[in-house]
Amino acid sequence: xxxxxxxxxxxxxxVSIAFTGCQKDLNQLPQTTLTNANFWKTPNDLELACxxxxxxxxxxxxxxxxxxxxxxxxxxxFGILGINQVSDGSRxxxxxxxxxxxxxxxxxxxxxxxxxxxSVTGDTATxxxxxGEAHFFRAWGYFDLVKRFGDVPLIMKTLTLSDSLLYSxxxxxxTVLDSVYADLNYAAAHCPLPSALPASEYGRITSTAALAFExxxxxxxxxxxxxxxxxxxxxxxxxxxxxxxxxxxxxxCSLFKYAPDPDSSYYYLFxxxxxxxxxxxxxxxxxxxxxxxxxxxxxxxxxxxHSFERGWxxxxxxxxxxxxxxxxxxxxxxxGGKSLYDSSKxxxxxxxxxxxxxxxxxxxFTKEGDIIGSITGDIPYTPRFQYNIKKxxxxxxxxxxTSFLNYMIIRYGEVLLNYAEATYELNNSISDQDLxxxxxxxxxxxxxxxxxxxxxxxxxxxMRTEIRRERTIELSFEGFHYWDLLRWKTAETVLxxxxxxxxxxxxxxxxxxAAQFNSDGFSIWQPASKRSFNPxxxxxxxxxxxxxxxxxxxxxxxxx
Numbered sequence: 001x002x003x004x005x006x007x008x009x010x011x012x013x014x015v016s017i018a019f020t021g022c023q024k025d026l027n028q029l030p031q032t033t034l035t036n037a038n039f040w041k042t043p044n045d046l047e048l049a050c051x052x053x054x055x056x057x058x059x060x061x062x063x064x065x066x067x068x069x070x071x072x073x074x075x076x077x078f079g080i081l082g083i084n085q086v087s088d089g090s091r092x093x094x095x096x097x098x099x100x101x102x103x104x105x106x107x108x109x110x111x112x113x114x115x116x117x118x119s120v121t122g123d124t125a126t127x128x129x130x131x132g133e134a135h136f137f138r139a140w141g142y143f144d145l146v147k148r149f150g151d152v153p154l155i156m157k158t159l160t161l162s163d164s165l166l167y168s169x170x171x172x173x174x175t176v177l178d179s180v181y182a183d184l185n186y187a188a189a190h191c192p193l194p195s196a197l198p199a200s201e202y203g204r205i206t207s208t209a210a211l212a213f214e215x216x217x218x219x220x221x222x223x224x225x226x227x228x229x230x231x232x233x234x235x236x237x238x239x240x241x242x243x244x245x246x247x248x249x250x251x252x253c254s255l256f257k258y259a260p261d262p263d264s265s266y267y268y269l270f271x272x273x274x275x276x277x278x279x280x281x282x283x284x285x286x287x288x289x290x291x292x293x294x295x296x297x298x299x300x301x302x303x304x305x306h307s308f309e310r311g312w313x314x315x316x317x318x319x320x321x322x323x324x325x326x327x328x329x330x331x332x333x334x335x336g337g338k339s340l341y342d343s344s345k346x347x348x349x350x351x352x353x354x355x356x357x358x359x360x361x362x363x364x365f366t367k368e369g370d371i372i373g374s375i376t377g378d379i380p381y382t383p384r385f386q387y388n389i390k391k392x393x394x395x396x397x398x399x400x401x402t403s404f405l406n407y408m409i410i411r412y413g414e415v416l417l418n419y420a421e422a423t424y425e426l427n428n429s430i431s432d433q434d435l436x437x438x439x440x441x442x443x444x445x446x447x448x449x450x451x452x453x454x455x456x457x458x459x460x461x462x463m464r465t466e467i468r469r470e471r472t473i474e475l476s477f478e479g480f481h482y483w484d485l486l487r488w489k490t491a492e493t494v495l496x497x498x499x500x501x502x503x504x505x506x507x508x509x510x511x512x513x514a515a516q517f518n519s520d521g522f523s524i525w526q527p528a529s530k531r532s533f534n535p536x537x538x539x540x541x542x543x544x545x546x547x548x549x550x551x552x553x554x555x556x557x558x559x560x
Contacts, residue, residue, distance in 0.1 A: 036116060039116075040120055041119065041120060042121070043122040043126040043127050046113065046120055046127060046130040046131070049109075049113050049134075050113065050130045050133045052109060053137040056106045056140070057409060058409060058479075059407050060293075067478065067479030068318065068477045069318060070482055070483075071318070071481050071482060073087055074087070074481040074494075075495060075499060076323060076481050077318055078386070078501070079317050086482075087533060088526065088531050088532060089534070091542075093542035093543070093556070094545070095546045096544045096546050097543075099145075100145070100149070100543070103141040103145045104145075106140070106141040107138055107141040108155075108159075109137075110137050110141070111138070111158045112158050114134060115157065128190040129191055131190065132186055132188075132189070132191040132205065132210070133191065136183065136184065136187040136205045136210050136213070137205075139180040139181075139213065142154075142177075142180050142183075143213075146173050146176055146177060146180075146221075147220060147486075148540070149540060149541055149557065150540045150557060151170035151176070152171065153165075153170060154176050154179060166551070167553050168551070173231075174231050180217055181214065184210045184211070184217070185210075185214075187210035188207045188210040191204075191206050191207045191209070192206055193207050193250070194206045194290070206290070208250065208290055209290050209410055211244075211246055211247050212410045212414070214243045215239075215243040215244045215415055215418040216410070216414065216418065218237065218239040218240035218243065218422070219240045219418045219421060219422050220487050221233075222234075222235075222236030222422060222426075223237075223421070223488060224486075226425060227487065227488055234426060237422045237425055237426040238422075238426065240418055240422040241422050241426065244415050244418055247412075247415050248419065253287045254288065254412065255412055255413060255416075255445050256268075256286050256411075265446075266446055267363035270391045270392050272292070272405070272408070287412065288411055289408050289410075290410040290411055291409045292406045292407060292408050292409060293407045293409060294406050295405065295406055295407075318389060318477070319386035319389060319501075320388075320389060320476070320477075321387070321500055321525065323499060324472070324476060325361075325365075325502075326344070327472055327473060328361045329357070329473075330357055330358070331356045332449065333448060333449035334459060338460075338461075343355055347505075349507060350502060350505060351367060358446065358448055359448070360473055360474070362390075364389065364476055365387045365388065366387075387501070387502055413475070414475060414480075416438040416442055417438070417470065417471045417474060419434070419437075420435065420438040420467055421468070425464075429463070435450070435451050435452065439467065442474055451466055471484065472484070489539070491533050491535075491538070491539065492535040497528055498518075498531065499525045499526040500518065500525065501524070503521045503522050504522075536558060536559050537557075537558060540557040541557070542556060543557060
């Protein structure tokens with residue numbers, strides 16, 4: 001895809017424009033250098049400018065820079081990366097914040113495109129498509145700001161050093177999100193459907209991607225408003241439902257099925273490399289990925305590769321906690337404590353916990369004997385005190401310094417989960433019909449029993465809990481759970497709890513080092529005494545203090 005090769009070219013071009021614009025003699029236009037005066041002419045120029053925006057999408061650049069690492073801020077993951085300071089109470093208001101800076105850089109790049117688009121002549125539909133992409137990315141930037149900081153300055157044009165808007169005050173999050181919806185509606189109206197996108201352009205923003213992202217935004221804000229008692233939650237939840245319905249009825253998406261082994265489709269979904277030789281992963285056979293960050297297909301294209309982190313598979317740079325493991329259902333669709341298959345009170349080895357569980361458990365975590373790589377021969381996994389992650393671990397790349405695993409940013413499974421949750425929260429109930437066209441499609445793929453109202457009532461379950469459980473399991477290590485806890489307003493209950501690892505079995509680890517265990521024999525990775533969440537402060541992030549010093553109209557979030 002052209003995007004792989006153009007990130008560097010476009011960066012150089014835009015830097016050249018910025019540098020040229022700083023020269024003293026502004027009347028001279030060097031013909032060998034791109035400038036705002038000679039660049040914005042054709043749709044191809046717009047395409048180049050939009051290609052630069054894709055560099056702001058999350059990717060697999062290393063464990064600390066990827067969205068899966070954001071689960072470290074929740075109770076479902078732990079590791080050695082240090083992000084847990086968010087939930088251990090040691091975080092302070094920073095002088096600068098990379099998220100704040102990156103998002104406003106992205107927004108400025110989008111505004112710059114809008115301001116120069118009038119100079120572009122050519123096919124109107126093509127021009128509008130690229131403008132749609134820019135609208136998508138501006139929405140992306142503003143939503144990321146709102147979910148972290150709440151009210152933020154709303155800047156809809158590029159600013160000069162003398163512009164009074166440099167000192168803007170914070171705008172109500174509802175107003176900011178109305179702007180986000182407007183941007184996404186424009187993108188949905190002018191970007192092509194996935195089926196109309198040429199294979200060479202796979203990875204560009206589509207109408208479906210805009211709608212799917214709108215459903216993510218609207219579910220976040222709808223449930224935030226409902227549980228934090230703010231705003232019009234019904235409005236946002238209905239926007240989410242409408243966006244999901246449009247996607248679900250379009251015929252453009254379906255859950256990924258890996259033809260050679262359909263029952264393991266969930267596992268193979270996270271082995272996706274868009275390799276032209278692998279026909280099971282072409283768009284014609286995989287409608288489950290709505291937006292992905294693409295990487296190269298072979299070593300000759302290493303400009304679009306990333307570092308594969310062997311620590312995910314072995315050393316536990318990021319690993320799962322027992323807190324997450326206990327959420328997985330047994331194969332009868334019941335949780336521990338209710339299922340006849342429950343073996344949690346009779347675990348005799350590290351393999352016991354894998355028995356009779358939701359198949360996604362064994363596709364997410366590595367069990368004893370699983371092959372995690374090969375050097376001079378196959379390397380089997382040896383149990384430790386944690387649950388090591390199988391997701392994203394491409395066995396064939398174990399010895400490589402570069403990886404070409406694509407990173408899924410939006411997938412159809414999320415849309416189905418968004419629909420189910422928004423429907424339930426809007427009505428405080430959900431019909432079996434709505435469950436069958438959302439959550440139960442996900443369950444069928446892994447041969448799990450369907451979720452029905454009768455099943456919930458008969459087994460004294462709670463529908464909201466089961467919908468949230470399904471989301472947590474299906475989207476584990478995809479960077480959602482911390483933000484889910486914030487919008488559900490359950491972080492104040494969940495995050496102060498101890499983080500547990502696996503149970504200690506002398507037969508598996510006869511020479512295990514001294515570690516801290518609870519009364520049930522589970523390793524304690526972070527005791528409750530070292531975890532903290534202040535509900536009057538921690539639901540919003542602190543604004544960077546440098547920004548407060550530069551702009552006296554900005555106010556800090558409560559408690560910071």
